[in-house]
Amino acid sequence: MRLARLIAAFFAALLLGGASEPVLVPEVSQRDIQIQYGFTGAELLLFGAIVYPGGTPPARDSDIVVILKGPPQSIILREKQQIAGIWLNAASTEFRSAPAYYAVASSRPIDKIVDKRTAAIYEFGLDNLQLSPAGTIDPAEQRRFLSGLVDLNRREGLYKQQEGSVEILEGVLYQARLSIPASVPTGTYTAETFLVRDGQVLAAAVREIEVRKFGFELFVATVAEYQPFAYGVCAVLISLLLGWIGGVIFRKI
Amino acid sequence: MDVYLPIANLSVNALVIIGLGGLVGILSGMFGVGGGFLTTPLLIFYGIPPTVAAASASTQVTGSSVSGVIAHSRRNGVDYQMGGVLVVGGIFGTLAGAGVFRVLQQLGQIDTVINIVYVLLLGSIGGLMARESLASVRAMRRGETLPPKKRRHHPLVANLPLRWRFYRSGLYISPLAPLILGFVTGMLTILLGVGGGFVMVPAMLYLLGMGAQVVVGTSLFQILFVTLASTMVHSLTTKAVDIVLAVLLLIGSVTGAQIGARFAQKLPPEYLRLLLATLVLLVAARLAIGLGFRPAEIYTVELLK
Numbered sequence: 001m002r003l004a005r006l007i008a009a010f011f012a013a014l015l016l017g018g019a020s021e022p023v024l025v026p027e028v029s030q031r032d033i034q035i036q037y038g039f040t041g042a043e044l045l046l047f048g049a050i051v052y053p054g055g056t057p058p059a060r061d062s063d064i065v066v067i068l069k070g071p072p073q074s075i076i077l078r079e080k081q082q083i084a085g086i087w088l089n090a091a092s093t094e095f096r097s098a099p100a101y102y103a104v105a106s107s108r109p110i111d112k113i114v115d116k117r118t119a120a121i122y123e124f125g126l127d128n129l130q131l132s133p134a135g136t137i138d139p140a141e142q143r144r145f146l147s148g149l150v151d152l153n154r155r156e157g158l159y160k161q162q163e164g165s166v167e168i169l170e171g172v173l174y175q176a177r178l179s180i181p182a183s184v185p186t187g188t189y190t191a192e193t194f195l196v197r198d199g200q201v202l203a204a205a206v207r208e209i210e211v212r213k214f215g216f217e218l219f220v221a222t223v224a225e226y227q228p229f230a231y232g233v234c235a236v237l238i239s240l241l242l243g244w245i246g247g248v249i250f251r252k253i
Numbered sequence: 254m255d256v257y258l259p260i261a262n263l264s265v266n267a268l269v270i271i272g273l274g275g276l277v278g279i280l281s282g283m284f285g286v287g288g289g290f291l292t293t294p295l296l297i298f299y300g301i302p303p304t305v306a307a308a309s310a311s312t313q314v315t316g317s318s319v320s321g322v323i324a325h326s327r328r329n330g331v332d333y334q335m336g337g338v339l340v341v342g343g344i345f346g347t348l349a350g351a352g353v354f355r356v357l358q359q360l361g362q363i364d365t366v367i368n369i370v371y372v373l374l375l376g377s378i379g380g381l382m383a384r385e386s387l388a389s390v391r392a393m394r395r396g397e398t399l400p401p402k403k404r405r406h407h408p409l410v411a412n413l414p415l416r417w418r419f420y421r422s423g424l425y426i427s428p429l430a431p432l433i434l435g436f437v438t439g440m441l442t443i444l445l446g447v448g449g450g451f452v453m454v455p456a457m458l459y460l461l462g463m464g465a466q467v468v469v470g471t472s473l474f475q476i477l478f479v480t481l482a483s484t485m486v487h488s489l490t491t492k493a494v495d496i497v498l499a500v501l502l503l504i505g506s507v508t509g510a511q512i513g514a515r516f517a518q519k520l521p522p523e524y525l526r527l528l529l530a531t532l533v534l535l536v537a538a539r540l541a542i543g544l545g546f547r548p549a550e551i552y553t554v555e556l557l558k
Contacts, residue, residue, distance in 0.1 A: 039257045040264050074557040078361045086544045088365040089553070148552040182257065182264035213259060220259040224492050232488030235496050236481050239316030239503055246507030247320025 022062075023051045024205040026193040031207070033180070034214035041157075041182045044068065044209070046105075046191050047175035050168075057171030062197040063106065063113045064166045064174045065124055068209075070101030070158075071187030077149050093145045096132035100185045102159050105176040107166040114199050122194060122201060126150045126161050157181035186212045260495035261305045267501055269299070274313070274502035278509020281317060283517045284529040286454075289314045289447035289480075290375065292502065293367075294536065303364050305495050307446030308487035312499040314448040315480040317506045318473045325470030332421035332467045336474040338428045339435035339453075343479035346439020351486045354443055361555070365544075367445060372541045374441075378451055379533035386526035393523050421467050430461060435475060442483045448476035451533065 026048035033042050046066050052058065075098050081090035106113060110125045120128045129150070133142055153159035158181065166176040174193075189209040195202045213221050224231045256267040273295055281288035289310050296306035325331050357363040417428045434456050438449030453472040457463045463471070487494050517525060 035257060037257050038255055040255045076361070076555045076557060078553050078555065080548055080551050080553075082547070086365070086369075087546070087548050089361040092361060094557070145552075149554070152550060152552045152554065182255075183262060185262065217257055217259040220496060224260055224488070224494070224496075228488045228492055229485075231496075232485040232494065235312050235488065235494050235499060236315060236484050238496065239312050239484075239499060240319055240481075242500065242503045243316035243319030243507055244323070246316075246503075246511070247323060250508075250511035 022053065022195060022203050024193050024195055024203045025049045025051060026191065026205045026207050028191050028207050028209055031209055033209060033211045035182075035186065035212065035217055036214050037216065039182050039217075041180055041184075043177060043179045044191075045175060045177055046193070047173070048193060048205075050172050050174065050195055050203075052172070058197075060197065062168075062171070062195055062202070063108055064168060064176075065104065065106045065110070065113065065122075065194040065196060066166060066174075066176045066178070067105075067123070067190075067192045067194075068101070068103045068178050068180075069099045069190050069192070070184060070211075071099070071189070072097035073100050073185070074098075077145055079145065079148060093142070094134040095149070096134055098131045098149065099129070100158070100187070101180065101189065102126070102129065102153075103162070103178045104160070105162040105165045105178060107164065107168055107174070109163045110161075113196050114201075118199060118201065124194075126154070126159055156183065158184065180211070184211060256497065256501070258301075258305075258495050258498050260309075260493060261301050261498060263300070265299070265301075265498075265501075270498065270501040271505040273299070274505025275509035275512075276505075277502075278317065278506030278511075279513035279516070280509075280529075280532070281506065282510035282513020282515075283520075284513075284525060286448075286450040286529070288317065288506065289442075289445070289449075290371070290451055290533070291536065292506075293446040294371070294540065296498075301498070302493075303367060304358075304491050304493040305498070307367070307444070308484070308491060308493040309495045309498040309502065310446035311442055311448075311480045311483040311487065312494055312496070313502040313506060314446075315477060315484060316499075316503045317510055318448060318477045318480070320507075320510070321473045322470070322477050325473060328470070329421075330467055330470030331474045332419055332463070332471045333474070334417075335419045335421070335431055335463070335467075336471045336478075338431045339438075339471070339475040340478040342432040342435025343439035343442070343475060344482045346436035346441075347443045347479060347482045347486050348439075349436070350440035350443030350483075351490050353440065355490065364553075368540050368544055370441075371445060372537050372544065374452065375533050375537035376541070378455060379530050379537055381455065382526060383530035383534060386523055386530055389523045390527055393521070419463075421464075426461065434460070435479070438475070439479050439482070442479050443486060446483075448480055450476055 026046065029045035030042065050062065075095050076092050077095060078089040078092040080087045083090060104125055110119055114124060119125055123130055131146065150159055166174055168174045189211055191207045191209060192204060194204045254267045255264045257264050277288040277291045280291065292310040292313060293306050296310065297303050354363065357366050415427050415429065416425055418425050438453055441447055441449050441452060450472050453475065454468055457468045457472060484494055
């Protein structure tokens with residue numbers, strides 16, 4: 001089905017071949033990620049075709065940048081400092097739209113593909129994330145918080161930058177692998193693909209990926225959120241029952 | 254064996270959590286305490302968000318105190334009147350605690366406060382217990398018996414107005430004293446996810462002067478109801494009770510408690526108390542060191558809804 005769609009798009013693009021700009025036909029290996037009891041993360045294959053007008057790739061090499069981004073979140077980032085010998089949260093800043101997950105893969109190092117300005121416009125790379133900070137305006141402080149957030153999320157596998165990990169075959173087919181850890185939040189993720197040549201973004205295309213809880217996990221999370229009283233009563237009853245059963249079983253042994 | 258926790262939003266190894274519950278269960282069976290004071294820090298150490306850890310640990314303590322309450326009530330070891338007063342105080346304590354919790358969360362200081370309260374509580378109670386049990390172990394070695402302490406309530410308690418008779422506890426004191434005690438442990442339950450047994454039992458013995466035969470049963474009775482209230486309050490306010498986490502912990506702790514109870518019969522109680530005191534002091538020391546050392550993570554993220 002997916003392959004059929006890809007091929008159809010490919011030929012549609014060929015027929016439209018009169019256009020002078022190349023077209024991207026991206027696809028992801030999984031459009032629906034279901035979080036269930038054994039979920040330990042997912043590995044996504046982002047792949048697709050570059051369709052050139054006339055059908056033949058130009059002699060000069062093009063580059064591909066793939067960005068997989070989670071839903072934007074409003075967060076407070078707190079920073080611990082040592083005060084009177086104790087480490088406690090001393091400073092904080094707000095970011096109105098920090099992506100819950102951000103992974104960028106590219107066929108070559110980003111600074112070799114585009115200049116700083118273009119990278120900033122398209123948010124290529126962890127240094128170029130636009131998080132809409134609120135509160136403190138001091139740029140030095142903002143940079144400190146930003147690098148703190150990036151560093152923290154990087155070590156948790158939520159932010160990653162994989163330069164040189166996009167493979168381009170014969171100048172027309174590309175693929176990249178990105179992994180999502182188990183701790184990602186649910187929501188709509190976007191997989192953006194950019195075709196870059198001579199420091200210019202020639203084409204871009206987006207696919208959406210839905211990450212959601214499923215089955216029992218969805219049920220538990222929904223009840224906890226929307227039926228908190230019933231959830232609490234159930235939690236209490238289950239723990240009473242387990243405690244009581246345990247006592248009964250072991251008295252008999 | 255990985256299991257996804259739907260509220261904590263992360264995958265954990267089920268066997269590790271069950272083992273952790275089992276370890277806490279063994280200790281709680283040996284010493285007759287709920288073990289929440291170990292569960293919460295261990296869960297946080299394992300990577301569970303502190304709020305989810307405290308909320309789910311209180312659910313677990315409900316389960317692990319049930320069989321104890323049943324056993325003690327068969328032996329007439331529960332003063333229901335005293336327990337009732339403690340529970341009323343405790344429920345008000347959990348409600349007040351929920352308010353404090355929210356304010357501290359907004360200020361971003363909840364983790365630090367949890368840690369400091371733990372260090373102070375465990376340090377002081379562990380110290381008192383260690384001193385008392387060392388004295389009795391030494392006396393036992395020399396073959397002496399310590400003169401039994403005169404059972405008396407604290408002068409502060411005696412000065413409170415309005416006196417009730419608590420027959421089973423053998424007391425004629427103001428109900429305000431257990432009401433306040435219940436209130437304080439209720440707050441601790443919400444904030445720390447502990448049942449409060451390690452605060453309650455010494456306070457009952459040395460502040461209220463209750464008869465030793467009803468102390469453990471009555472404290473378990475209070476813990477049962479207050480952790481139950483705490484689970485409800487957490488479900489309604491922080492929505493941080495992870496039922497999957499609580500069940501995994503319970504499977505371990507219910508089993509462990511029975512094993513621990515059997516260990517306890519083989520060791521003299523003086524040594525048991527000394528062991529518990531050492532354990533409590535170790536946890537306190539570990540947390541105190543954690544306050545002063547540069548933490549692994551300088552930055553923490555909190556979601557705004």
